[in-house]
Amino acid sequence: MKQAIDRSMDSLLEFVEGGAITTVPGFRAAGVACGIKKSGALDLAMIVSDQVCAAAAVFTTNKIQSPAVTFDRELLHARADTIRAIVVNSGCANAITGARGFADAREMARLGAIALGDADIGVVVMSTGVIGQHLPMDRVATGIAMASEVLASDTDAGHAAAHAIMTTDTRPKEAAARVDIGGVVVTLGGMCKGSGMIHPDMATMLAMVVTDVAVAPAALQPAVRYAADRSFNAVTIDGDASTNDTFLVLANGVAGNSLIEDTRDPRYVAFRDALTAVAARLAQEIARDGEGATKFVTVRVRGARSFDEARQGARIIATSSLVKTAIYGADANWGRVLAAIGRSGIEVDPDRLGLWFDDLQLVAAGAPLPYAEAEAHATLTKPEVTITVDLGLGDEAATVWTCDLSHEYVSINADYRT
């Protein structure tokens, strides 16, 4: 997290341990089981604001997009001034489902609004799970009715919502924080899901952060984009997005600060960085809970000519099956790391490369250093490992988070639907 925000921010921002999306004043939540998942686990969540919210989102760049994404884009474009709820289901992604899929997404939103007592309420919908199956709308309807009856503002309600959006996640992912912005303490709370981070081309990654700050869409949208690039886009691959990936932020303004109108407002950066810190914590949770993960891996590329090149290099390392299996086996096979950088398409001067596993330097000026195999092995047996590559070409750096590639990853994905 300290990599994501600068030290001055760090001192102002305070994470609320054990917090949830309901830590934010003015938001209620619920998570219920309505039978979309065969297992009987929680599978439908609602988040509701008492007030209409400013809303902004970034969506998947996949050319095949869930009808939920299509619906939400239209909602944020045409009826942005009506939004105050989110309905999320897990167990079915409602992706590649044709015209019926879009009708189902629209119906899901309509049912949410009616359950809240006003058909004109704008409701964002999200779905996650298997691609190519239709939503069981009778169960979705039941779930929305159930959830709307038990909406609550306590932490347990938030935790239930975080549970209800899980698929292969082994645990809910939540974060909440308070920060002083221009003399007013505001709260941010969020949750996300996604454990197939290694290749999120299952309909995978959903994230939502709510806040009580008063912020106009003109300031909210760029803040969401900035935060996404330094959080959720730093655990995905090659801009590798699933059909459903969504990061949504709702701001209800009940904190009482005067409105942050646009990016020129001096409070904009403080808000943006707080949002980034919360999003980065959530994103790291995705990597920590990666399918089959036994290790949390931070890949840092520095000495690059540009942020984009640094990030591209870090992403290629972080997505290399050979690097990830070596980390799983605690095998200091650093040649795989440099081979990955070499094929990443970014500028590389082989004679300037440096490489470290944590603090142990293995390569300097492109040549291997003598090192103790036992020491390297010990470094890689720890539950968290940082791989650093210095390109020696410039001053830019980027960080990507990932996990190792284990037998368990194969087991999970070989029979995901069974």
Added chain:
Amino acid sequence: MKQAIDRSMDSLLEFVEGGAITTVPGFRAAGVACGIKKSGALDLAMIVSDQVCAAAAVFTTNKIQSPAVTFDRELLHARADTIRAIVVNSGCANAITGARGFADAREMARLGAIALGDADIGVVVMSTGVIGQHLPMDRVATGIAMASEVLASDTDAGHAAAHAIMTTDTRPKEAAARVDIGGVVVTLGGMCKGSGMIHPDMATMLAMVVTDVAVAPAALQPAVRYAADRSFNAVTIDGDASTNDTFLVLANGVAGNSLIEDTRDPRYVAFRDALTAVAARLAQEIARDGEGATKFVTVRVRGARSFDEARQGARIIATSSLVKTAIYGADANWGRVLAAIGRSGIEVDPDRLGLWFDDLQLVAAGAPLPYAEAEAHATLTKPEVTITVDLGLGDEAATVWTCDLSHEYVSINADYRT
């Protein structure tokens, strides 16, 4: 193989079952064990032509290249008219080894030439194995001396050479064929290694084909490039090349045909297609022997606007961990295939997509078809599976070969060096 060459060629080309690189007149080979591999397995091969050869090659596009690659590029550029031997070692890639690595590559070639009795003989060198370790030159010297003493033109000698270039390969990969070109029967024989095809960023893929055809470099080089694009480049990923990847062709001219001077010669296409057929058979062997592979997977993308887009789409499908684990589990999770196409960067119209597993169509016009789960499962339990995606946008098509992603892949790569 029939995908690689047209029917008219097919009728002219005859594979020599059980053939080897030594099936080609005028070439001798040897494979010996000299202690580079800890296991004591064969680890050094020599291929020698009685005549100076026309030579052409394609090399890795990785920005970090083995000194062997650097040395060979220079050799083919500066002393192309001297080449008549190849020395290959397995067990050590001699990559990321600094100035000493280049000196070792040069010395390996020099030792080969001296062993053949003339320091001016051009010797191509190749290395494969772990990156970042120096070649044990005393053992390399011993191996070259041993190999040069047992060079032979029989099939067993060729098989020994094919064994000596293996790393994690479970079996040698060889192909030989005869073809009538302009009334003269010529022979092509080749071998390759590489089983980490899934991500060949270990220093992985070496391939060599020799032939007795008389062909000038001006015709040989474009034929090698053409064949590589339709063979070895169709089993690699994203142009994903290791530090050492090399495909070399030597032509000694002893078949007695009049020289094929350039690509305008009417016999050029016949030769090019024969070379492509042999290279494609070798390349498919790499996919069949993919690390931990339990299934051979052909990915075909058709209906594309261009060959490049078709190939890019096929490559992204073929490299998706989620697709490959689903195939491993015989899980007809076709949503992963379309999600991969959607993020591949090529033009996709979701409403035109068609998808098949073998002959079983699962998606038409972008919407799922009802299908029998049992039938789909049965298709995927077969040892060979073809995934076809029709983009519905044009007439171009491309094929990529791969394998599934299994528990065994993880086991192999988690402790490759131990």
